[in-house]
Amino acid sequence: xxxxxxxxxxxxFLLVSVLLLAGSPGAxxxxxxxxxxxxxxxxxxxxxxxxxxxxxxxxxxxxKPEHLIGFExxxxxxxxxxxxxxxxxxxxxxxxxxxxxxxxxxxxxxNGLEITPDNQQHITMSLPYFVYAQQIxxxxxxxxxxxxxxxxxxxxxxxxxxxxxxxxxxxxxxxLRIYPGNVESFRDLKAERIDxxxxxxxxxxxxxxxxxxxxxxxxxxxxxxxxxxxxxxxARLTAAVNQAITELAANGTMERIYRKYExxxxxxxxxxxxxxxxxxxxxxxxxxxxxxxxLPLLLRGAVVTVWISVLAMILAVVxxxxxxxxxxxxVTPLRxxxxxxxxxxxxxxxxxxxxxxxxxxPQIGIRLNAALAAILGLGLNYxxxxxxxxRAGIQAVxxxxxxxxxxxxxxxxxxxxxxxxxxxLRMVIPPVTNDFIAxxxxxxxxxxxxxxxxTKVYGMLAMSTYDYIGLGLMTAGIYFALSYPASIFAHYLExxxxxDRR
Amino acid sequence: MIxxxxxVKSFNATRVLQGVDHEQKRGEAVVLIGPSGCGKSTFxxxxxxxxxxxxxxxxIGGVTIxxxxxxxxxxxxxQQRQLRLQAGMVFQSFxxxxxxxxLENIARPPVVVKGTVREDAEAEARLLLAKVGLENxxxxxxxxxxxxxxxxxxxxxxLAMKPQVMLFDEPTSALDPELRDEVxxxxxxLVEEGMTMIVVTHEMxxxxxxxxxxxxxxxxxxxxxxxxxxxxxxxxxxxxxEFLRRTATR
Numbered sequence: 001x002x003x004x005x006x007x008x009x010x011x012x013f014l015l016v017s018v019l020l021l022a023g024s025p026g027a028x029x030x031x032x033x034x035x036x037x038x039x040x041x042x043x044x045x046x047x048x049x050x051x052x053x054x055x056x057x058x059x060x061x062x063x064k065p066e067h068l069i070g071f072e073x074x075x076x077x078x079x080x081x082x083x084x085x086x087x088x089x090x091x092x093x094x095x096x097x098x099x100x101x102x103x104x105x106x107x108x109x110x111n112g113l114e115i116t117p118d119n120q121q122h123i124t125m126s127l128p129y130f131v132y133a134q135q136i137x138x139x140x141x142x143x144x145x146x147x148x149x150x151x152x153x154x155x156x157x158x159x160x161x162x163x164x165x166x167x168x169x170x171x172x173x174x175x176l177r178i179y180p181g182n183v184e185s186f187r188d189l190k191a192e193r194i195d196x197x198x199x200x201x202x203x204x205x206x207x208x209x210x211x212x213x214x215x216x217x218x219x220x221x222x223x224x225x226x227x228x229x230x231x232x233x234x235a236r237l238t239a240a241v242n243q244a245i246t247e248l249a250a251n252g253t254m255e256r257i258y259r260k261y262e263x264x265x266x267x268x269x270x271x272x273x274x275x276x277x278x279x280x281x282x283x284x285x286x287x288x289x290x291x292x293x294x295l296p297l298l299l300r301g302a303v304v305t306v307w308i309s310v311l312a313m314i315l316a317v318v319x320x321x322x323x324x325x326x327x328x329x330x331v332t333p334l335r336x337x338x339x340x341x342x343x344x345x346x347x348x349x350x351x352x353x354x355x356x357x358x359x360x361x362p363q364i365g366i367r368l369n370a371a372l373a374a375i376l377g378l379g380l381n382y383x384x385x386x387x388x389x390x391r392a393g394i395q396a397v398x399x400x401x402x403x404x405x406x407x408x409x410x411x412x413x414x415x416x417x418x419x420x421x422x423x424x425l426r427m428v429i430p431p432v433t434n435d436f437i438a439x440x441x442x443x444x445x446x447x448x449x450x451x452x453x454x455t456k457v458y459g460m461l462a463m464s465t466y467d468y469i470g471l472g473l474m475t476a477g478i479y480f481a482l483s484y485p486a487s488i489f490a491h492y493l494e495x496x497x498x499x500d501r502r
Numbered sequence: 503m504i505x506x507x508x509x510v511k512s513f514n515a516t517r518v519l520q521g522v523d524h525e526q527k528r529g530e531a532v533v534l535i536g537p538s539g540c541g542k543s544t545f546x547x548x549x550x551x552x553x554x555x556x557x558x559x560x561x562i563g564g565v566t567i568x569x570x571x572x573x574x575x576x577x578x579x580x581q582q583r584q585l586r587l588q589a590g591m592v593f594q595s596f597x598x599x600x601x602x603x604x605l606e607n608i609a610r611p612p613v614v615v616k617g618t619v620r621e622d623a624e625a626e627a628r629l630l631l632a633k634v635g636l637e638n639x640x641x642x643x644x645x646x647x648x649x650x651x652x653x654x655x656x657x658x659x660x661l662a663m664k665p666q667v668m669l670f671d672e673p674t675s676a677l678d679p680e681l682r683d684e685v686x687x688x689x690x691x692l693v694e695e696g697m698t699m700i701v702v703t704h705e706m707x708x709x710x711x712x713x714x715x716x717x718x719x720x721x722x723x724x725x726x727x728x729x730x731x732x733x734x735x736x737x738x739x740x741x742x743x744e745f746l747r748r749t750a751t752r
Contacts, residue, residue: 398597400593400595400597401597401599403552403591403593403597404591404593404597404598404599404656405611406551406552406586407550407552407586407589407590407591407593407660408586408590408591408611408615408659408660408663409583409586409587409611409615409616409663410611410614410615411579411583414614414615418610418614419599422601423599423600423601426601
């Protein structure tokens with residue numbers, strides 16, 4: 001069946017090529033245009049990779065940061081040269097490379113993508129170009145974590161949707177922390193937030209080996225192959241890439257590149273022993289049909305989302321009040337500080353603030369766990385918005401209210417406490433409720449500091465099932481089911497308070 | 503009871519009060535009249551420190567404040583508060599607290615400011631409500647009352663602080679004519695009870711009937727003062743005559 005399928009594909013391609021050569025305009029409209037031809041036409045092979053924390057695969061040259069280097073960078077150039085075109089890197093978050101390839105953002109994936117049955121469900125993998133293995137990295141002082149079994153009960157960091165994640169997840173019994181990039185996990189390892197990191201050997205060699213605080217612990221294991229990822233319909237491109245890989249391996253180009261980046265080892269000799277195993281096409285998973293299996297997992301993520309949002313909002317509401325009081329009624333330096341706080345918090349991205357709190361503060365000796373950092377980051381960011389809400393509310397209280405209070409002999413604080421704030425707080429309940437709904441959705445950003453909340457659970461499940469639509473609908477449904485009541489409550493308050501003030 | 507010496511107040515470049523002197527005995531009712539912008543409201547607002555005078559001296563009920571600068575330390579703030587406690591203020595726009603009931607509007611300030619026991623403050627508030635004829639509105643919110651009713655609550659609220667002096671800043675100007683009388687009636691009653699009062703108003707009949715003295719303000723100073731008979735019947739000042747002629751034809 002599969003062979004027949006492939007055959008018919010090739011026939012179609014041949015047909016299309018013939019039609020193209022004949023210059024028929026109808027053929028251009030066909031969906032079966034082989035990308036190899038369009039790549040040759042454009043003269044550019046676009047390869048998807050993630051250069052963020054991507055050393056030694058592909059990363060910005062420390063001497064010339066606008067310039068990318070790395071062994072995959074040079075390999076891409078060599079393969080493109082074999083195809084007679086130039087290579088052009090397209091930046092894409094690593095754990096989203098496969099969906100991005102399917103969307104057509106680039107022609108191939110060349111970024112440490114493992115040849116696994118999972119990855120082969122949706123895309124074709126080329127012949128291997130590198131043999132990798134898993135390596136445990138710990139702090140220099142750590143003893144007794146040298147194999148996968150030693151992870152039991154330990155806090156272990158892995159790269160999102162990597163082989164390491166699958167290995168540790170499958171074994172179970174560990175406190176697994178999933179990172180969007182490689183650098184962050186080492187930072188947390190040094191900050192003693194986690195006990196070990198499991199990752200591909202080249203990364204360990206590049207980042208951990210030169211670091212005196214870290215060590216490669218135990219022998220590397222679970223060897224596997226990196227291959228180039230291609231769309232299933234690009235059979236001719238696949239063939240061309242495979243031929244390029246074979247030639248580059250045979251003429252020593254690969255060994256030269258790998259030695260340059262110190263990732264050559266004896267295992268690479270096994271590249272030529274590779275035998276493609278037949279991929280059994282798994283039945284497509286419909287998570288919607290199997291919702292009793294997936295919904296509870298998503299709901300568990302939603303619980304994290306809810307308590308992080310609620311605690312962060314409480315912090316924002318309280319801190320915002322302190323800030324606005326300092327800004328409006330404090331002594332001059334306090335006013336300036338409060339104003340600067342609001343402007344800086346509103347003028348910088350929440351993502352940067354989270355990174356600074358979670359990864360930056362440990363450098364000055366303040367180590368917060370991920371949950372606390374998430375609540376602080378969200379809360380302190382929203383505190384600025386709440387302060388502005390309060391300010392609008394306070395300034396909307398007529399000046400006559402204050403004059404009447406003062407004339408009755410109230411002090412400024414008594415006037416605030418008994419007259420201004422009760423009126424202002426009523427006015428700001430609707431905007432604050434709206435902010436809460438916004439924060440509820442914004443909270444998905446805390447997944448970048450290893451919090452596994454609703455959106456992260458969605459991402460992880462979607463990664464393994466490839467059912468972005470079904471899971472997406474369920475996830476969106478949960479967000480909606482949780483935020484809609486808050487929205488109704490806001491409307492209700494708005495109406496009720498409006499009536500009172502009539 | 504009230505002594506004001508050489509009170510000067512400017513807003514930016516405009517001198518609104520140009521050295522006002524004023525003396526008033528306990529139990530006297532004084533009415534300030536004059537064209538708008540003449541400084542009579544500013545004078546009143548200086549008296550209870552809603553405005554800080556540039557210079558001059560204010561004494562009410564034995565508490566003295568010098569003009570010149572806003573209070574900047576605890577002692578000066580306390581002095582200012584003491585002065586304010588001597589004087590109750592009624593505003594043109596009522597300024598009742600919309601989030602509190604009528605009863606709370608009257609009973610809350612003594613509890614907050616003077617530490618009065620709440621039950622006592624509320625009992626007193628009910629007496630004052632009865633006095634202004636609104637005993638059945640204790641549980642209402644200000645927004646549910648007419649302007650005249652709101653102003654009567656405002657008067658009760660000021661009285662609840664037991665001030666030595668009552669200051670009225672155009673108390674009926676924001677009211678429809680048919681609502682003015684209920685407020686003026688309460689004010690007449692206060693005069694008859696011997697309350698020391700300063701009233702800024704355009705109600706000439708009230709001034710004629712109730713004032714012990716009428717002060718005609720013009721250009722930031724007292725242009726003419728005297729008993730109402732004298733001011734209204736034979737004003738000496740040309741500006742007073744002109745003002746009274748205009749208000750009479752209005």
